[in-house]
Amino acid sequence: MILLSFDIEEFDMPFEYGKDISFEDQIAISIAGTNHILEILEKHQVKATFFSTVIFARNAPEVIRRIVEGGHELASHGYYHSTFETAHLASSKLALQELSGQEIRGYRMARMKPVDENEITKAGYSYNSSINPTWLPGRYNNLSKPRKLFKEAGTWQIPASVSPLLRFPLFWLSFHNLPISIYQWLAESTHKKDGYLNIYFHPWEFTELGDQERFGFPGYVSRNSGRKMIERMDLFIGYLKQKKYSFHTITDFLEIIKA
Numbered sequence: 001m002i003l004l005s006f007d008i009e010e011f012d013m014p015f016e017y018g019k020d021i022s023f024e025d026q027i028a029i030s031i032a033g034t035n036h037i038l039e040i041l042e043k044h045q046v047k048a049t050f051f052s053t054v055i056f057a058r059n060a061p062e063v064i065r066r067i068v069e070g071g072h073e074l075a076s077h078g079y080y081h082s083t084f085e086t087a088h089l090a091s092s093k094l095a096l097q098e099l100s101g102q103e104i105r106g107y108r109m110a111r112m113k114p115v116d117e118n119e120i121t122k123a124g125y126s127y128n129s130s131i132n133p134t135w136l137p138g139r140y141n142n143l144s145k146p147r148k149l150f151k152e153a154g155t156w157q158i159p160a161s162v163s164p165l166l167r168f169p170l171f172w173l174s175f176h177n178l179p180i181s182i183y184q185w186l187a188e189s190t191h192k193k194d195g196y197l198n199i200y201f202h203p204w205e206f207t208e209l210g211d212q213e214r215f216g217f218p219g220y221v222s223r224n225s226g227r228k229m230i231e232r233m234d235l236f237i238g239y240l241k242q243k244k245y246s247f248h249t250i251t252d253f254l255e256i257i258k259a
Helices: 013-017 023-044 054-059 061-069 087-100 117-122 172-177 180-194 227-242 250-258
Strands: 002-008 049-052 073-076 150-152 155-157 197-201
Touching: 002 023, 002 250, 023 054, 023 061, 023 227, 049 054, 054 061, 054 087, 061 073, 061 087, 073 087, 073 250, 087 117, 117 155, 172 180, 172 197, 172 227, 180 197, 180 227
Parallel strands: 002 049, 002 197, 049 073
Antiparallel strands: 150 155
16 A cells, blocks of 8 residues: 655745745745645546645645645645644644644654644544654654554554665655655665555655755755656656555555455
8 A cells, every 4th residue: 555645835945054045936836836736646646635724725725725635635744844833733624624624633843843742632633644763864853763564652653664774764755866666676675575565755745856056955865856756756656556556545454444
C-alpha cells in the first residue's frame, strides 16, 4: 500500500535561505505545482492525501475543489505555514472543512515539527503524520520514535517512511538526489518490511527551483526540480503500478488496517 501525500502551503521556503518572495508568488508557485501533481495522479488514476494550510486553501479555491472532486483526501497542514498556535489545530480543521465540504481527519505539522499529541486528540483528528523518525542535522532527531504506525493519546501516528536499516529517510530530498533506481529499491525494501510506504512531497518541487538569485537554494534542494521532478514522479508511480502496488489516501489506509 502506497500512501502518497503532498504538503500544499505558502511557498515560504526561500525565507530560510535569506531570500524574499512576495505572497502572490508564494501562492502562484504552489498552485502551479499542485496542478502538475494532480495531472500526474489523474493520468495514473491513483489517490493521494493533500495536507493544506488554511491560507493556501483560501487563496486557491479551484485547486481545493479539484482535489476533492478527484477523490483525494484533504487534511490539515495548519492555519499558516510559518506561524503556529495550539488553537490553530482546531481552527484549521474547521476552516478547511468549511472551505472544502470534506471532513478533515488528519494533521501534519509544518516542517514536520513536534506537536502535542494530546492537543491533536482534543482537536478531533483521527491521525497525525508529523514525525520523520530519523536524524538529520538541524532538522530532526527522532531516533527514539517508533518507525512504523502506532497510537499515542488515542490518535494514530503515521511516521514518514524510513528504511528498516539505518533509518534512511525516503522523503522528498532523497527522491530528488538519489538515482531513481536506488530510490525504487529502497521504497520496495521498506514496503516489504512494513507493509506500506508513507512518503511526502511539496508542490513547489514540481516547479523550477534553480534560480539561485531568486530562491537561494543549494543544489541538493533544487536538483531534479520542475520538469525533471514531473518526469520522475510519473516514472515512479508508473513503476509501482506496473508492480501491482495499490495507492490509498491515509484515511482509507487506516480503514483497511482496522478492518
